[in-house]
Amino acid sequence: MTLAEHQVARRRQKRTQVARACDECRLRRRKCDNKVPCSNCTAKGRECSSSGAPKASTLTQASDEIEWLKQRVRQLEAELEQRSDQRNNPPTPIGSSSPSQVSSYSRNNAGYGYGYGDSRALKKYWAGIQLRPARSSNDAWLGSSSLHSFIQRLSVFLSIKLQETHTTLHLLPISASDSKLLDMPAAASDADPVRRLMSSTGELSTTGVYLSPIQEEYFINLFWQTYHTSLSAILDETQFKAHYQSLWVAGGKERRQSALVDIIIAMCMQYGISALPLDTQGILVEGKDALVAGRWHYWRGQTLLTYELESPSISTLQCHMLCAVYLCGGSFHNMMDNAVGQAVRTAYTLGLHIEPPSSMSNKDREMRRRLWWAVYLMDSKAGMKLGRPFMLHDSHIMPQLPSDSFAAARASGSAFTPISDQSTWLSFNLHQTTLYMKARAAYTSFYGQDLHLRDNQTLWDDPHALQVSAEVLTHHIQALHEWTDNVPSALKLKRQNNGTSLSTDGTRLSIEQFAPLWLQRQRVLLELTYHHLSVNLYRPLISFSAKPPPGSRAEAVAIRCASHAIMLSCITQQVLAESSILDGWHEAFHYQWNAAMTLVAFVVVYPHASLTAQARSAIDLAVTVFDNFGAKFAVAANAAKIVRDLCVKVDLLAKYSQESQSQYDHSQGLEGIPMDDSLNVSQGFDFDNNNNISSIGTPGDGNFDSVQNLMTAPELDLFDMAVDLDFWNSLDTLWPERDDFSKFQTEVSAV
Structure with a gap:
C-alpha cells in the first residue's frame, strides 16, 4: 500500500463514539472512552463516575441551579460548624437522636457584657405572630409551627384570591358570644x-x-x-x-x-x-x-x-x-x-x-x-x-x-x-x-x-429555601418510619384488606371487638398521634406564596402532609361512628381541627394535585367528626360551622380554577380568570332564611346580591373566626368572681 492509499484509509476510519463522557472528563474537557473506569481517570488515579445529571439548558435554569447550590453549600457549612461545636458540648440524652439545642457561643465574651459571646454565632428565632385571643386585652406570641400562624397565612392567601369576607356574625363561633358561658353561677x-x-x-x-x-x-x-x-x-x-x-x-x-x-x-x-x-x-x-x-x-x-x-x-x-x-x-x-x-x-x-x-x-x-x-x-x-x-x-x-x-x-x-x-x-x-x-x-x-x-424574608418567600428545608425533613422521615417498625403488633390498629398499620394507605380499620376499651384507645391514640405529629412537621412546606416546582422534594413533603391529614380524618370518623373509644376525648378533637385546616390549605394551594379530590372528601369527613363532637360540647359545633363556611370558599376557588384552565386550553368564551390578581364572580348563591345555600344564580338576577355581600368586603375575617375557636374560653369561666365581670359581660353582649 502506497503512502497516499494509507492516508485515505485513515481518513475513512470512523471515530469511536462515546454516548456520554464521565464527570471528570467533562469537567476537564478531555476525550473520554467507553471503558469503566475510562483511560484518563485510570491514568490519573481519579474516581471515574457518571452522575447523569441533566445540564441546565437555559440561563434561567443555570441561575436557579447556581442559587440552589449556594444554599446547599451554606447548609453544609452550617452543619459542619454545628458538628464541630457539638464535640465540645455535653452528649445528648440517652435514647434521643435530637441534636444539641445549645447555640455555638464564642469562648471570647469580652465586650458584650451578657456572657453570650459573639452575637454572630447566635441563632435567630423564626418570625411568629402577635395574637390577641378572644376577650383578652393583651397580645400573645405564637411561633411559626403553631396552627394559628398557619391560619394567618391561609387567611391572607384567601383574601388575595377571593377579595371577600363574611361579617363577624356569620363566621364568629357561637360559643364566643354566648352569654351563658359567661354568666355568674347561680347562688348555692x-x-x-x-x-x-x-x-x-x-x-x-x-x-x-x-x-x-x-x-x-x-x-x-x-x-x-x-x-x-x-x-x-x-x-x-x-x-x-x-x-x-x-x-x-x-x-x-x-x-x-x-x-x-x-x-x-x-x-x-x-x-x-x-x-x-x-x-x-x-x-x-x-x-x-x-x-x-x-x-x-x-x-x-x-x-x-x-x-x-x-x-x-x-x-x-x-x-x-x-x-x-x-x-x-x-x-x-x-x-x-x-x-x-x-x-x-x-x-x-x-x-x-x-x-x-x-x-x-x-x-x-x-x-x-x-x-x-x-x-x-x-x-x-x-x-x-x-x-x-x-x-x-x-x-x-x-x-x-x-x-x-x-x-x-x-x-x-x-x-x-x-x-x-x-x-x-x-x-x-x-x-x-x-x-x-x-x-x-x-x-x-x-x-x-x-x-x-x-x-423580613421568610421560608415561604424563597423556593430554594423550601427545597433545602424539604431535604432537612426528608432525613427524619426515615426515622419516623423506623419508629413504626418498632411498635409491637399488639399496639397497632389492624387494617382491613391486609392494610398496613401506621401508614397512609387509606385502608379502613378493623377494630378488635373484645379488646379492653383502654387498649383500644391506646391503639387509636398512638396512630392518631403519629399522623398528627407528621402533619405538623410537614405542614411548613405548604407555601401560599413561593410554590415549589412540580415534582420537587418540597412538593412531595407537602403531599405527604396532606396524606397524613386525610388518614387522620378517616380514622377519627370511623372510630366515632363505630365505637365509643373517642367519645368526649378532647385531644382527638384538637387533632381533627388541626388536620381540617391543613387540608383546606392544601386544596386551595394544589387544586389540580392527584391527592386533591381525596383531601376535599376528607374535609367533609372532618365536618362529620365535628358534628359528632358538637352534639356534646359547643366548641366542636362551632368548628363544624367554620369548616362548612370554608368549604364554600374552597369549592368556589376550585370551580373557577377549573374553568380558567378549561378556557385557557380551548381559547373559547371569556378569558381565564387570573388567580394571582383578583376573582370576578360570575355566579351567585341563593340563601334561605337560615343563611344556607339553596341554589346558584347568575349576574343580573336577585340572587347575585347575596354573593356580592359575601365577596366584596376588603378584608377576610377567617383568621379571627378560626383562631377564636381555640380561644373562646376566658379566665372568667374559671374565676367568675372578678370585679370587672359585669363590665366585661356588657362588652361581649354588645359584640
Whole structure:
C-alpha cells in the first residue's frame, strides 16, 4: 500500500463514539472512552463516575441551579460548624437522636457584657405572630409551627384570591358570644348536697359546684381507664386509692383537702360530661359548656397548690401536669403553657433530671423516670403546638427511658393484663415517648436551620429555601418510619384488606371487638398521634406564596402532609361512628381541627394535585367528626360551622380554577380568570332564611346580591373566626368572681 492509499484509509476510519463522557472528563474537557473506569481517570488515579445529571439548558435554569447550590453549600457549612461545636458540648440524652439545642457561643465574651459571646454565632428565632385571643386585652406570641400562624397565612392567601369576607356574625363561633358561658353561677343553697363544699375547715368555702362522695367516686373511677392508661402513667393507683380513703373524716361525711384529688375530679368531669349528649349533661355543667365542667374543683386545687410552691413534692408535680391536661382540653393554651413550665421547674427542683440512685427501690426509680419523661413529653407538646421555645433543654444526659417489662407493670400499682408476650399496659407510654423524641429531633433540626434569608424574608418567600428545608425533613422521615417498625403488633390498629398499620394507605380499620376499651384507645391514640405529629412537621412546606416546582422534594413533603391529614380524618370518623373509644376525648378533637385546616390549605394551594379530590372528601369527613363532637360540647359545633363556611370558599376557588384552565386550553368564551390578581364572580348563591345555600344564580338576577355581600368586603375575617375557636374560653369561666365581670359581660353582649 502506497503512502497516499494509507492516508485515505485513515481518513475513512470512523471515530469511536462515546454516548456520554464521565464527570471528570467533562469537567476537564478531555476525550473520554467507553471503558469503566475510562483511560484518563485510570491514568490519573481519579474516581471515574457518571452522575447523569441533566445540564441546565437555559440561563434561567443555570441561575436557579447556581442559587440552589449556594444554599446547599451554606447548609453544609452550617452543619459542619454545628458538628464541630457539638464535640465540645455535653452528649445528648440517652435514647434521643435530637441534636444539641445549645447555640455555638464564642469562648471570647469580652465586650458584650451578657456572657453570650459573639452575637454572630447566635441563632435567630423564626418570625411568629402577635395574637390577641378572644376577650383578652393583651397580645400573645405564637411561633411559626403553631396552627394559628398557619391560619394567618391561609387567611391572607384567601383574601388575595377571593377579595371577600363574611361579617363577624356569620363566621364568629357561637360559643364566643354566648352569654351563658359567661354568666355568674347561680347562688348555692346550703341545703343542696351537690353544691356543699366538703372540707374539714371553712377556709376555702365558696359558692360553687362540688360533688357528693358517690359522685366523686364515679368520676375518679373514670381516670384509671382513660387518662391513666392513655396519657402518661404518672400515678400509682394503689397508693392513690389508699390516700383517697384516708381523706374521709366525720364518718365519711366530709373529705379533707387534696389538690391531687380535686384536679383528677375536674379532668374526669370535663371528659365524662363531654361524652354525654347536651340534653343529658345535667346540673353539673351549670348550663355552661362541658369543657369548663369541674372548674370549681380545678380552682380549689390551684388554691391548695400555692401552699406547696416553696416545698414541692411528687404530688405537686403530678398536679401541675394534670392541670396542663385539663387546661389543654378547655383550650386555655397560655395557661396550659404556664402549667407545663411549672411542671418543668418542679421536676428540676425534685432532681428528676438525674438518673435515680441505685439505693432506691426499682419501683420508685421507675416512677421517677416515668415522671421525668412525662414532663419531657408535655414540654414537647406545648412547644411544638404553640411554636415557642422548649422549656426543658435536652443538651445533657437524661435518665433512662422507663421500662415496660412485666416486672415494671406489676410494680406500677395497676393490675392490667399483659397485652402480648413482650408488651404491657406501660408499652404505650414508652412508644409514645420515643415518637415524641423523634418528632422533637426533626422539629429542632428544621426550625434550627439557618436559611440565610434577607431581612423580613421568610421560608415561604424563597423556593430554594423550601427545597433545602424539604431535604432537612426528608432525613427524619426515615426515622419516623423506623419508629413504626418498632411498635409491637399488639399496639397497632389492624387494617382491613391486609392494610398496613401506621401508614397512609387509606385502608379502613378493623377494630378488635373484645379488646379492653383502654387498649383500644391506646391503639387509636398512638396512630392518631403519629399522623398528627407528621402533619405538623410537614405542614411548613405548604407555601401560599413561593410554590415549589412540580415534582420537587418540597412538593412531595407537602403531599405527604396532606396524606397524613386525610388518614387522620378517616380514622377519627370511623372510630366515632363505630365505637365509643373517642367519645368526649378532647385531644382527638384538637387533632381533627388541626388536620381540617391543613387540608383546606392544601386544596386551595394544589387544586389540580392527584391527592386533591381525596383531601376535599376528607374535609367533609372532618365536618362529620365535628358534628359528632358538637352534639356534646359547643366548641366542636362551632368548628363544624367554620369548616362548612370554608368549604364554600374552597369549592368556589376550585370551580373557577377549573374553568380558567378549561378556557385557557380551548381559547373559547371569556378569558381565564387570573388567580394571582383578583376573582370576578360570575355566579351567585341563593340563601334561605337560615343563611344556607339553596341554589346558584347568575349576574343580573336577585340572587347575585347575596354573593356580592359575601365577596366584596376588603378584608377576610377567617383568621379571627378560626383562631377564636381555640380561644373562646376566658379566665372568667374559671374565676367568675372578678370585679370587672359585669363590665366585661356588657362588652361581649354588645359584640
